Amino acid sequence: MIQKSTTLTIDGAEVAFTEGETLYEVAQRARRPIPTLCYDPRLEPFGSCRLCVVQVEGVRNPVASCTTPAAAGMVVHTSTEAIEHHRTTLLELVVSENRQVDVDPLRGYASQELTTLVDRYQARTGRFAGAQSGTSHSEDDNPFILRDYDLCISCNRCVRVCAEREGDYAIAAGGRGFQKQITTEFDSILKDSSCTFCGQCVQTCPTGALADKKALRAADIEEPIEKTRSVCPYCGVGCAVDLMTKGEQLVGIQPAMDGPANEGALCVKGQFAFDFVQHRDRLKQPLVRGVDGQLHETDWDTALDRAAEGFRQVADKHGRHAIYGVASGRTPSEADYCMQKFIRRGYGTHYIDNCSRA
Numbered sequence: 001m002i003q004k005s006t007t008l009t010i011d012g013a014e015v016a017f018t019e020g021e022t023l024y025e026v027a028q029r030a031r032r033p034i035p036t037l038c039y040d041p042r043l044e045p046f047g048s049c050r051l052c053v054v055q056v057e058g059v060r061n062p063v064a065s066c067t068t069p070a071a072a073g074m075v076v077h078t079s080t081e082a083i084e085h086h087r088t089t090l091l092e093l094v095v096s097e098n099r100q101v102d103v104d105p106l107r108g109y110a111s112q113e114l115t116t117l118v119d120r121y122q123a124r125t126g127r128f129a130g131a132q133s134g135t136s137h138s139e140d141d142n143p144f145i146l147r148d149y150d151l152c153i154s155c156n157r158c159v160r161v162c163a164e165r166e167g168d169y170a171i172a173a174g175g176r177g178f179q180k181q182i183t184t185e186f187d188s189i190l191k192d193s194s195c196t197f198c199g200q201c202v203q204t205c206p207t208g209a210l211a212d213k214k215a216l217r218a219a220d221i222e223e224p225i226e227k228t229r230s231v232c233p234y235c236g237v238g239c240a241v242d243l244m245t246k247g248e249q250l251v252g253i254q255p256a257m258d259g260p261a262n263e264g265a266l267c268v269k270g271q272f273a274f275d276f277v278q279h280r281d282r283l284k285q286p287l288v289r290g291v292d293g294q295l296h297e298t299d300w301d302t303a304l305d306r307a308a309e310g311f312r313q314v315a316d317k318h319g320r321h322a323i324y325g326v327a328s329g330r331t332p333s334e335a336d337y338c339m340q341k342f343i344r345r346g347y348g349t350h351y352i353d354n355c356s357r358a
Contacts, residue, residue, distance in 0.1 A: 008074040023065035023076060024052055032078050035087060035117050037094070037206050038155040039066050040110075042257075042264060043164050049155055051087050051117070054078045062086070088121045096128035097178075098207070099150040105225060106215040106244070107146075107208035109254045114153065114207045133178040134209070140189040144197050144213055144272050147182075147190075151209035154180050158201035158210055165265060170195035182209075199271035203255060203264065214272055215244065215252030223247040229256065232270040233330045237261050239270055250277050315347060325352040 007016050010023075010030050017026045022045060027034050038049040045066040053062035057075040062083060065076075077083070094114070095101055101118050103111055118124060133154075137147035156173055159182065163169050170193045174183045184193040202210045223246035232239040240259025244252040253274055257264040276282060286303035287295040314322050325343040327336050336354070343352040 006072040008070055008072065008076060010076045011078055017070045021070050023054060023056075023063075023068045023070050023074075026070050027054075027065060027076075027078055034065055034078055035120070036066060037113060037117070037153065038157060040157050040161065040204050043157065043160045043204075046156060046160065049090070049153075051090055053083060053086065055080055055083060084121075088123055091118055091121050091123035092125055092128055094153050095123055096126075096130060097133045098153065099132060103151065103208035103211075104216065104219050106219055106252060107202075107211035108205055109203040109257070110157075110206045111208035111211070131178055133180065135181060137189075140191075142190050142197070142213075144199065144268070145190060145195075145202055146211040146213045146216065148209050148211060149182060151207045152182060153207055153209075154182075155206060157204045157206065158182060161200045161204045162195075166196065166198055166200055168194050168196055168198075171201065197268040197272065198266060199255075199268070200265060212252055212272075214274075218246055218249065218251035221246045221249065221251070223249075225251075227254070232266065234267070234269045234273070235329050236332070238332075239266055241266065241270065250274055311347075320347045320349045321351060323347040323349055323351065327352065327354040329355050 006019075007014050008026065009015070010027055010032050013030065015026055015030045017029075024034055024036070024039065024045075034052045034054065036049060036052040038046045039052065045064075047064040047067040050064060052065045054065045054068075055062050055077040056068075057077075065078075095118055101115050101124065103115065105112055132150065134149040134152040136149050140147050154173065159171055159173055162171050170190070171182055171184055173180060174187075175181050184190060184195070190197070199212065202212050205211075226245050227242040228245065230241055230243050232241050239262035240256035242254045242256055243250060244254060253266075253271060255262060255264045255266045255271070285297040286300055288298050288303055288306050290296050311323065323343065325339055327339045331339070340352050344350060
């Protein structure tokens with residue numbers, strides 16, 4: 001079915017849109033930035049933070065742009081004086097309930113969103129200081145996710161990404177008002193819930209209330225954080241990741257939100273299993289066994305020659321069916337092709353398999 005394209009006016013500019021788009025989506029394409037704290041483009045619009053409200057001519061009250069469908073002929077104002085005042089006040093109220101605004105960017109991909117907006121709207125006035133909401137779950141001893149709910153603003157992004165993207169439904173919002181809390185079934189620790197430790201809740205949290213425990217181990221390293229785009233090595237899916245480093249040390253991994261294979265998702269291994277990179281036992285040079293029966297470091301030419309000779313001796317002594325190949329589940333298809341050629345053409349046997357059985 002062909003979707004019809006029509007136009008509306010945003011801040012004096014005529015903009016084309018497609019049926020089904022929201023005002024927020026249209027404004028984003030038109031480079032009219034609208035602030036939000038509860039919005040994640042991967043999730044269904046929620047409309048809870050009310051920062052994204054805009055004024056539509058002919059409509060009495062401002063509307064949430066993330067949940068309002070675009071309609072032909074609409075005249076929209078995204079940043080009137082009244083709306084900007086409304087946003088500043090909302091941010092002041094949000095900040096008044098939190099222990100702190102400034103958090104380490106190592107906490108997660110979206111952890112700086114609140115800080116950025118508070119600074120943009122100069123909302124550090126403190127005029128609503130008083131009671132604070134959220135109680136941190138410090139007794140949860142899992143090694144991956146810090147549950148620092150003193151920083152929670154009840155945007156529900158973590159709950160929604162767990163349900164909508166992962167289908168785990170491991171966490172939910174319980175209570176009301178200042179007693180509202182992100183919790184698990186029976187208020188248990190994450191290891192006793194259906195949580196798979198994919199880290200999606202961490203990466204969507206706009207305040208760092210849910211944080212990457214492993215990355216925060218490097219908080220005291222006085223080096224700037226650098227990100228390098230790479231591909232997760234754990235399976236053949238090809239999830240895009242951003243490797244976070246400080247100097248020569250890998251300190252954390254964040255999913256690439258624009259990754260074509262994963263679109264911001266990772267499994268527990270892709271998100272947290274990177275300690276092997278800097279482990280003291282990791283091999284950095286090829287090893288060959290000497291006449292003393294011990295393994296010794298050598299160069300690649302020597303190691304490859306030794307391996308080739310070993311294959312030749314086995315084939316000569318036991319025949320071609322004594323050769324068996326097992327391909328890694330981490331390798332790309334080109335490497336798998338070379339592996340099967342090596343076994344089938346090189347030794348005339350079909351004894352080749354792979355380890356991707358899970």
